Amino acid sequence: MELNNDPVTAHKKEETYLLEAVQLTKRFPMVLANDRVDFNVRRGEIHCLLGENGAGKTTLAECLYGFYKPEEGDIRFNGRCVNLSSPNDAIHLGIGMVHQHFVLVEPLSVIENIVMGTDHKGVLLDFAATEKKLDSLCLLYDVKIDLNAKIWQLSVGEQQWVEILKALYTGVKLLILDEPTAVLTPPEAERLFSVLQRMKDEGLSIIFITHRLKEVMQVSDRVTVLQKGRKVATVNTKDVTTEELAYMMVGRKVVFQVNKDEIKRGDPILQLTNLTAKSDMGLEALHGVNLVIHQSEILSVAGVAGNGQKELFEALIGVRKATAGDVIIAGKNIVNNSPRKIANEGISHIPDDRIGAGLIADFSVEENLILGLEENPPYRKGLFLDKSHIKKYAEESIAQYDIVTPSMKQRTSYLSGGNLQKVILARELRQSLKVLIANQPSRGLDVGVIEYVHKQLLEMRRNGIGILLISEDLDEIFTLSDRIAVMFRGKILKIFEAREANIESIGLLMAGITDKETQ
């Protein structure tokens, strides 16, 4: 079938799209999220929506799902203009969405989650009919899931299937997936892709939102690129290269490799022995982790979320109780010490949750820069804070890290994600730093800031600091690491030297598939 690359003229040729956004504009108080975007999906196609963090992909999808109401523009379903005032309307048209952050009710069961809010007869819950329908869906797509399991008992991958089943259960014709592979191991992602192909064969259309170029090339028929709220282009996937897509995404040539110099690894600085801890639900989450971090090294922990990284991070910084094991720095065992004591030993951290765990949104930039340091001279003089010293330190930090803010007194809630991360970096990378634990340092940041963060980490490495990098982003891991440890179900399965590792071997381990020779 001849495909016209320009969706506008294609429309003029009277092709009726399944779903179409015409000059869609969505504004928020601080931000123009979608700027006159044209977008369409055909029946039986997989259409990728590609863009950086903050390009407007999710917002566009939420408009198509009826969660947001666009300020301007039309949405057309099968050619007819529709007014989606709530997700209910979208669901009734046959549009379903699987969000990046799942919207599941954790204490409830799979079937309760699926049934909640769906059309029903009568007042009383009737699970029998639902079970039958779900069983046949599971059979069709070869998905195995216990309908009565509580959500919190499921793995992240299984939870995603619940989200997909939620949409399929309502008889969806168009499925929107927002960054679905962010939480999957490479094998699980492959599985998802094959299921999507199956769905496409069954006549479903799929909008696949992602910022990963490889996925676009692998799975889609067409791809639409968004940049800073505007649509850059819509192309057939087979007609385009990754470099071209990257250029459209970012607007400039993207260097895929940050230059990492060869540095000789130093002495061991931080040693984890048999570190064991429980999750919030009381289950064993860390099973005797052994790691040694050296000076002048970046040791990465690769793995999909939910395999103990959170517990590892929190146990190391003193916020979660380790039920067994030791953490030794410079001969001192600091396991289960208070967070402040650990920080004073020269261990800093960048949390994965900037706003929730790294900053006080109501505080000014100046005040955030001394968070954790408020009891230390020179920021403190006797009983009081030394305000002039704090001010000087803030001025220096803002200049050195190029933090964009109208003034140091500005509340951090008004800063962008990238600048927030810079505030955290300025604070954590102060002198007398021995070990840095970076947890998802590039999450939610755009390419320019990611480059900056990576440069800072490599600089620290050059200065002799040992860095433990916990990341779900394999690109980042391959860019920065000297060694890579793969974590699965609370254990370190194997540690690679970076040059020995490739995505296949790491990917298998991330999914827990070990061969007989590895431990």
Place this chain on the structure above:
Amino acid sequence: MSPVDKLKFEKRDDISPLGRTAAIVVALIAAMLVSAILIKLANASPLEAFINLFKGAFGNKRAILETLTKSTPLILTGLATVIAFRGKIWSIGQEGQFFLGAIGGYWAYRIFEGLPAAALVPIVILGAFLVGAFGGMLAGLLKAYFNVDVIISTVMGNYIIDYFLSFMLSGSGPWREPGSYYQQTAEITENAYYPLLFANARIHMGFLIAIACSMIVYLILNHTPFGYQLRAFGSNPRAAKFKGINTNKIIILTMFISGGLAGLAGTGELFGVQYRLRPDLSPGYGYTGIIVAMLAGLNPIGVIPAAILFGALINGSAQMRIATGVPTALTFAIQAIVLLSLLSAQVLTRFRVRRVDHA
């Protein structure tokens, strides 16, 4: 830096100082209007009632000094609230801790009764602060180590303290004035009186203590590491914990200080005004203190004018009742209306910003 790369968080936008002042003004006007309605329901003329209220509060020098006297405990209970609420520690124990302070002060008085004033008064103040602080600290400990909500433990505590006082002052209780028909202690001796500031007026040293406390709380909150940690904890307890702030210490110490401040209020009333320990030593000063603190925007200096406002209300209501027959209980109604109006007004100033994104 992409302009679209924006924060996601659920904190509401900050109210500008202009917005905050507007909210207070709107709240007070709304309170006056509703009060006018209530006064009409009491078969009196609102105009007359307000005039007498004002006269009673500010009509002459004596009235003004009495207003300041009435505002003294309110400043202290207001400060007690400010320091706790800034840490989002929702203590409602000011009323109970007020009485703990009175009890503590009286207890110290009974032990050291013979001493000259110069020694006795400071001891009494110390005793009051410590017992009040102890009560507050208990609530803090319960929260830190047993996760018992401060709201509930302090509310329950208020009842328990009330019964305890009732026991101490009961017919067979150890503190009852011998031979008296009323639930009260004997009058305290003059050497324990708080010095008066002026002749012919009831305003006493407690007022100066209250002003001093206001400045001390301001210093603590804004110029000490502890104050910084308290504010951080109140705003984002998770980040505070991650960055090494000892949250248990914050809760316990804050409640200690809060209880102590409320305790100072109680002993001020006992040794500065009433000279007897009685269950009606407080007509709800603890609860009014909460409203004072809210009206002041949880600002320790702002507590002073807010407390004076409510002190004026309480003082003026006596005159109002004499002249127009409106029950003094109106003050309680007005206090509550001010609080609700304030909440609503604050909300309305945010109203415009929030509505934009609704589908």
Place this chain on the structure above:
Amino acid sequence: MLDSLLQATIIVNILASTVRIATPLLLGAMGELVTERSGVMNLGIEGTMLMSSFIAFLVAFETNSIILAVGAGMLTGALMSLIMAFMASTMKVDQTVTGLSLNLLASGISLFWYRVAFKGTSTESIPTIQTMGSVKIPILGDIPYLGEIFFNQGLLTYLAFIMVPVIAFFLYRTYTGLAIRSLGENPRAVDMKGINVTRLQYLSVIFGGVMSGLAGAFITIGTTVRFLPEISAGRGWLALVIVIAGNWRAGRILLAALLFAFMDAFQLQLQGIGIQIPFQILLAAPYVLAIVVLMGSRARSLAPRNLGIPYIREEG
């Protein structure tokens, strides 16, 4: 003393009182259970009960009609909780402060209104009303002992106990109940399904308010012939404690309510016997018990995860 306590009549007395005293606690707690399941923590139930007590009393005094009084109590509860719902769900203001404000408002207005309405009453002629009598259930009420305890109570008491299985059934076996339970855990999940979160929260909060209104009405027209300032005496707070102690489950809430009620009934009996313990200690006992109970329930594992947090649709 012990043998005088162990007499059958005394025991029956205590147990019957327990059932009666549990009524407002149970009504308040079950209502608050539904409210909290939807994610709103209504700290204003103490004030709601107080205000409803007063209004019910006033209406009973003026009209001599129990039905109107109960209705007025329910209406008062609905109106006060409407304020809470508006502030919490529409305006998304801090729920704690709103609840406290409602309590102060109720204290202030009920006292003022009482003074105005009954101006000039002396201590001899304190206004009183006719209370709701008890209704004996035929046949069941004649069972020895049990009949006296369970089946010879006021109508509101029967209602309170029936509501326990009814509300449990509603929450776990109906679509709306499922939606409410989901709402308290993850409002975004409910919003994404196209359910009107605000409307559902309003319904839950107002239902809780009506129940508190019934509880308040019971305090005056159900048991006490007169109105006293602060007559609710912390029952609203105890209802909150009971929800926590019951770990947000109907059956446990029933047990917790009975426990508190029993303590109260027991100490009343002790006072009647004339025991050596100062009566203030007995009166303070329920409040101490509340703290002790909460110390023991530090699990709190079943609290709705989004309780007390206003739901705001995220932007961008």
